[in-house]
Amino acid sequence: VKTLCEYKGAPVFGKYVDFFYAAKAAAKKANTTSEILFTKLMLNSLYGKFGQKSSSWDLIGSAPVDDCGVETIYNSETSKWIRQYTFAGNVFEVNYEDESTESFPAIAAHVTAYARLCLYKLIEQAGRANVYYCDTDSLFTNEEGYKRLTDRLDATRLGALDLQKTAEELIIYCPKDYKLDNDIKIKGIRKNAKQVGPTSYQQEQWLTLRSLVARGNIDEYVVKTITKTLYRRYEKGDVHPDGSITPYHLDEP
Template sequence: ECDVEDCWQREMIVNGEPDPVTEFAFGGKVYVRRRAEEAQESFPAISGAVTAYGRMLLWGLMEQAGRENVYYIDTDSLLVNGEGLERLKPRIKQGELGALHLDRIAEKVIIYGLKDYAIEGRRTVKGVKMNAIRTGEHSWIEQKWERFHSALHHGRLEDYRIRLSPKVLKLPYTKGVVLPSGVVVPHRL
């Protein structure tokens, strides 16, 4: 415990520790932050098994739709053409847990890259906020709240600050070879 008005932060190197430890005081308490490690009670094999199951399920859905009919896949979704939709219809059960549901049918889709696409003119980009201001074809400016540790470091705890932060997408696709037709041939290990 410390004085409620006393706010500070320092990095320390502890003998035998490979990474520095951050110690900071705020609100009358002293906190220690170490580099994040696997929690003692965690069991990563469970999340690994769930992820593997989901990937194999998606692979089966791609096979059912016909790989030539699948335009894009993500963690929990497929973007298919009309033929792919017809082949997947037996698996579509709106509102049923574990079944497919049809999100929408679109006439115009542009796929820019991983988690970066436009459906009917509405662009979705992972990591870019919906209210970000577009400054170029692949760049935006968005508002970011100052993080607590940054405010503590700069001694500004009386209010929160918002800053404008540029975001530029890296476009090279590295998951496979993109053919002139747009088809991606995955790398083989």
């Protein structure tokens, strides 16, 4: 153990949540899709940033302005591999293991744990046999499960449930990969992706600055067409004290 931290509990982000929740409610009332999405992202993504690693770009030298590329170098003094990016007349050393400026893992960990406990209580209230699927902040239940949760429904109260959709058919392939009637939800696959095989999709990929530097040209922006293939393996199981894992075997949908 290199570092020991002691935390004291306290309410966090109260004013932040109140502000954006009110903004989200106003956006819903005005039916402004972009603002609804923006406020939702601001509410849902803040806590995770405190447990997220960051990359640091340290300027270590200069280079001819036309030089552009990436090098992986082994530092014999530190016994570490480093990445150097050269572009726009500068040479940067990039470290991907740095903590973010306002790093506070306890916030991310405790918010996540509390949310899972809340979700677990909802599953128990609905009845485990009545819950087909759950995600970060949602439950998919049958009609009986829905009836058992009616006292938790309130479309405007923070922390309450809201009925988003009803369906006749649900097919679950993997976590974050399901079909609800004709509505297909797959993490990493865009809505406008083109299906080119039973489990393959084509979609656009917009290259980041790092990718452009790696290509050796930052003077033009590149949009690639890539094909993603889903393997749909459920890779979870019971972890035993000796470290071995017994995988769960689920029936095909």
